[in-house]
Amino acid sequence: MGLKFLVVDDSVTMRRIVANSLKNLGYTDLVEAVDGKDALNKLAADSSINFVITDWNMPVLSGLELTKAIRSDDKLKNLPILMVTTRGVKEDILEALQAKVNNYIVKPFTPQILKEKIEQILSAN
Amino acid sequence: MEKTQMNMTTLFEKLNDLKTLFQYGEKIVPIIKSLVDFMQDTVPLLENINHSITDSASKIPTASNQINNVTSATEMATTEILDLIDVISANLEKMESINNSALSQLNEAKSGIATLKERLKNDPQSLQILENIEKTFSIESNLNELKDYFPKLKNDAYQITLSLQVQDITAQQLAAVNHLIDSVQKRLTSLINDIDSSDFEKGLPKIDVPSGSTFDGNASYSKNNSKQSMVDSILREKSEKASQDEIDKLFS
Numbered sequence: 001m002g003l004k005f006l007v008v009d010d011s012v013t014m015r016r017i018v019a020n021s022l023k024n025l026g027y028t029d030l031v032e033a034v035d036g037k038d039a040l041n042k043l044a045a046d047s048s049i050n051f052v053i054t055d056w057n058m059p060v061l062s063g064l065e066l067t068k069a070i071r072s073d074d075k076l077k078n079l080p081i082l083m084v085t086t087r088g089v090k091e092d093i094l095e096a097l098q099a100k101v102n103n104y105i106v107k108p109f110t111p112q113i114l115k116e117k118i119e120q121i122l123s124a125n
Numbered sequence: 126m127e128k129t130q131m132n133m134t135t136l137f138e139k140l141n142d143l144k145t146l147f148q149y150g151e152k153i154v155p156i157i158k159s160l161v162d163f164m165q166d167t168v169p170l171l172e173n174i175n176h177s178i179t180d181s182a183s184k185i186p187t188a189s190n191q192i193n194n195v196t197s198a199t200e201m202a203t204t205e206i207l208d209l210i211d212v213i214s215a216n217l218e219k220m221e222s223i224n225n226s227a228l229s230q231l232n233e234a235k236s237g238i239a240t241l242k243e244r245l246k247n248d249p250q251s252l253q254i255l256e257n258i259e260k261t262f263s264i265e266s267n268l269n270e271l272k273d274y275f276p277k278l279k280n281d282a283y284q285i286t287l288s289l290q291v292q293d294i295t296a297q298q299l300a301a302v303n304h305l306i307d308s309v310q311k312r313l314t315s316l317i318n319d320i321d322s323s324d325f326e327k328g329l330p331k332i333d334v335p336s337g338s339t340f341d342g343n344a345s346y347s348k349n350n351s352k353q354s355m356v357d358s359i360l361r362e363k364s365e366k367a368s369q370d371e372i373d374k375l376f377s
Contacts, residue, residue, distance in 0.1 A: 010339065011293040013203045020207075020286050057297065059339045086294055086344035088352030093359050103360065106352040107344075108290040111283075113353060 003122075004046075005030040008039040008054040008066065009084075014107075018053055018084065021111050025118070036061025040069055043076055051118070056085035056096070067099045080121045084109060175317065182313040189306050196296045203292040210282050217282070221275040228268050235262060294346045301342035 005022055007030055009015045015032050022030055031049060033039035035058040043049055052070065054063040061069070063083055070076045081101045085092075088106040096104055102124070103117045238255050245251040 009293075011200075011296065013200060013207070013289055014293045016204075016207050017286055017290055020283065024283060057339050057341050086297060086341040088355070089343070090355065090359065093356050097359070097363060104356045106356055107294065108287065108346055108348075109353075110287070 002029060003027055003051050004049045006033060006039060006042055006049045006052045006054075007031070008033045008036065008052065008058070008063065010035055010055065010058040014055065014084075018114075021109075021114050022053075024111060025115055027118075035059055036063060036066030036069070039066050043070070043079075047075075050079065051121075052079055052081045054081060054083055056083060056087050056092070064096060064099050067096070067101050071100045078125075080125055082117055082121060084114075178313055178317055182310055182317060185306055185310040185313070189303050192299050192303050192306070196299050199292050199295065203289050206289060207286060210286055214279060214282050217275055217279050221272070224268055224271050224275070228265070228272065231262060231265050231268065235259075235265075291346045294344045297340040297342070297344040300340035301344075304340075304342070 005027060007015050007018045007022070009018065009032075015034075019030055019032065022028075031042050031046060033042050036054070037060045039052070039054065040061070043052075052066075054066055056063040063085065067081050067083070070079055070081065082103050082105065083096050083101045084105045084107060085096075086107045087093075087096075093104055102121045105113055105117055238259055242252060242255050245255065
């Protein structure tokens with residue numbers, strides 16, 4: 001089964017940049033969500049989504065809360081989660097890892113980092 | 126008689142006290158007067174301060190709205206740039222495909238000419254015509270040069286896309302500024318309410334400030350990858366520790 005990405009970010013700019021980067025890497029199958037709650041709805045509606053790329057700071061439900069919600073759901077708990085955020089202090093990184101994100105990118109990201117992190121997650125899974 | 130003398134002594138003492146009081150009063154009256162003058166001068170000053178604070182506080186929602194407008198405008202402009210980059214990338218894709226197809230047709234024509242030259246090797250006139258046609262194939266080097274440009278142009282367009290991440294980062298910085306402005310307004314409003322009991326706050330337009338969880342006040346646009354290096358080093362440490370834990374579990 002191919003990869004189907006869910007790109008979660010409240011910024012339309014960032015959603016498009018991540019989507020463009022994924023397309024450049026050859027991943028064309030993707031769905032977008034504007035916040036954590038929207039992401040959970042999309043995940044509930046589409047079981048073929050098998051990779052989540054999420055921002056941290058979002059209204060309604062943050063990326064961290066989304067991660068916790070996914071990890072506590074029996075059906076979704078094994079979904080790979082890559083966090084892409086501006087938050088780059090040690091405490092934040094540790095908090096995200098504690099919430100069990102699979103990997104973490106600090107914005108602004110480069111395509112090389114995105115590729116590397118996706119491949120790291122896929123090879124670990 | 127003695128009693129009368131005592132009363133007189135007390136009276137003189139009291140009169141002396143009164144005299145001292147009057148003398149003291151004579152000294153203190155000018156001080157009180159200058160204090161009253163000072164207070165009278167201060168009242169317009171305090172009114173002025175109150176007016177300035179009221180004025181500043183009432184301008185804050187406008188400043189905040191202007192910041193929100195800047196964020197919306199940059200987001201709109203960024204979307205337009207991204208749309209244009211998509212169009213440019215799609216056009217580059219088409220041009221590359223046309224160029225590749227022209228190169229492939231040229232190769233077919235070259236191969237056809239080579240076959241004809243072999244078949245017509247005893248016909249100098251035809252050979253000359255074929256050689257003249259072959260000269261027009263110099264366009265091949267131009268087409269090959271163009272072929273090298275397409276990936277570069279597509280990559281440049283993509284790099285512009287990546288640089289537009291700055292919009293999201295500045296939007297978060299502006300949201301943080303709006304939060305600061307909001308807290309300044311709250312302080313000023315409370316100060317005004319302390320000076321003037323009228324319900325000043327009710328007259329102010331509401332500031333539309335996003336909640337603290339929707340932005341990162343420390344967001345910064347930097348090509349320096351020290352933050353990412355820190356992430357990677359923490360991840361490495363965690364993964365090494367996890368591996369060691371797994372090994373320890375196996376031996377326990």
